[in-house]
Amino acid sequence: MFNFLANPARFMRIGNAVLPWCWAVAALTGGIGLYLALFASPADYQQGDSVRIMYIHVPAAWMALSVYTLIAAFAAIALVWKHPLAHVVAQAAAPLGAGFTLICLVTGALWGQTSWSTWWEWDGRMTSVLVLFFLYLGIIALAHAFDDPERGNQMSAILALVGFVNIPIIKFSVDWWATLHQPASVFRAGGPAIHSSMLWPLALMAVAFMAYFAALLILRVRGAIAARKVQALRMVRGWGN
Amino acid sequence: MGALFAITIHDLRLAWRRGAESLSVVAFFVLAAVLFGFGLDGDTAILSRVAPGLIWVTALLAAMLALDRLFNADYEDGSLDSLLLADHPLELIVLAKCLAHWLATGLPLIVAAPILAVILNLPAPAFGPLLAALALGTPTLTMIGAIGAALTLGARRGGVLISLLVLPLYIPVLIFGVGAVGDGPRAVAALMALGGFALAALALAPFVIAYALRQAAR
Numbered sequence: 001m002f003n004f005l006a007n008p009a010r011f012m013r014i015g016n017a018v019l020p021w022c023w024a025v026a027a028l029t030g031g032i033g034l035y036l037a038l039f040a041s042p043a044d045y046q047q048g049d050s051v052r053i054m055y056i057h058v059p060a061a062w063m064a065l066s067v068y069t070l071i072a073a074f075a076a077i078a079l080v081w082k083h084p085l086a087h088v089v090a091q092a093a094a095p096l097g098a099g100f101t102l103i104c105l106v107t108g109a110l111w112g113q114t115s116w117s118t119w120w121e122w123d124g125r126m127t128s129v130l131v132l133f134f135l136y137l138g139i140i141a142l143a144h145a146f147d148d149p150e151r152g153n154q155m156s157a158i159l160a161l162v163g164f165v166n167i168p169i170i171k172f173s174v175d176w177w178a179t180l181h182q183p184a185s186v187f188r189a190g191g192p193a194i195h196s197s198m199l200w201p202l203a204l205m206a207v208a209f210m211a212y213f214a215a216l217l218i219l220r221v222r223g224a225i226a227a228r229k230v231q232a233l234r235m236v237r238g239w240g241n
Numbered sequence: 242m243g244a245l246f247a248i249t250i251h252d253l254r255l256a257w258r259r260g261a262e263s264l265s266v267v268a269f270f271v272l273a274a275v276l277f278g279f280g281l282d283g284d285t286a287i288l289s290r291v292a293p294g295l296i297w298v299t300a301l302l303a304a305m306l307a308l309d310r311l312f313n314a315d316y317e318d319g320s321l322d323s324l325l326l327a328d329h330p331l332e333l334i335v336l337a338k339c340l341a342h343w344l345a346t347g348l349p350l351i352v353a354a355p356i357l358a359v360i361l362n363l364p365a366p367a368f369g370p371l372l373a374a375l376a377l378g379t380p381t382l383t384m385i386g387a388i389g390a391a392l393t394l395g396a397r398r399g400g401v402l403i404s405l406l407v408l409p410l411y412i413p414v415l416i417f418g419v420g421a422v423g424d425g426p427r428a429v430a431a432l433m434a435l436g437g438f439a440l441a442a443l444a445l446a447p448f449v450i451a452y453a454l455r456q457a458a459r
Binding site for chain 1: 388392393395396397398399402405406408409410412449452453456457
């Protein structure tokens, strides 16, 4: 499987075939999901319309965690099997993950202001997500800090694996510490604790976020491979970098 | 074993002869705390309340200042290559170097902490817990910092980069370090957590550092 996808040309053929489907799924689920979230779903009896922030905030938070997990997995693949594309995928995913984390933090602050009347609270969930954001920045910065890009990729992959300790901390922070942030209400033992009229738009938005991420990731990997080709051609013709 | 001690002693002797390293760390530590004193307008009531946090934050920053010396000199003059070729596992050599670094920069922080506690008006019963927390927390700072130092070896703008990598990872030590300065079961639990961090860092970090150093030397 790894070796099959290690060929950049083959990877891109599959990527290009999947790309339109990703856009289609993102547009469809995002469109329906946003309509349901903003108009068709009920307002919360306590929070009013501000509960609709959830349909952006929660999928963004899920993406922030899963993109980091993806990066750590690809970092491990890159370090163990020396897979040539794994570094490219990990580096392509890092700014996207940082973006999702930023969306999660900003929407969280807006939501916190309306329902807890505070922009920021130093509780476990918020601080650990902030640390996640800094880890993303570190992964991006470290990869670009060396004259030899291969070296930067490797150091960045090690950092991604070291930073992975933070992911379980984020996940369980709401259970370990008595915090302002509510505990998990969708993925929990005994089924989701929210009503289906809110669960459906949330699920659709989550699928839309995932498809959107997949589309952007394919685009970014395609760009990185193209950039390498350009560089290789220039080296052959002796144009330098 | 003897070779490992030799590395520790060699690094300590270098640090002693350069002299400036330990001194500048302690000087930064004390000066930053004095700045907080002025910044808070010398309000002793506020200072004594925030003193544990101020001391820990300045200790974190001071510990970070000295990190780029940890492997950089060996990397630049090529002695890192001979350490890689040595008979002893690189993980143990790393541990020996980290021990020297902690003795040269971590221990002076603990020694200087009571001065800061006096300047910042920390209540007298909190002195003991503060020193215990620093003694348990600074080894973790050294080990996490060494990971950052190994990862940024040979990087452009390594000094700025290392703060971006290391400071977020220092946050747990800061949280529990401040929590340990107090009394009651919560402070004891925080102290135990600090001890746990130190043990985990001592056990796991050398492998990461050694791996990064091997990549750096290629």
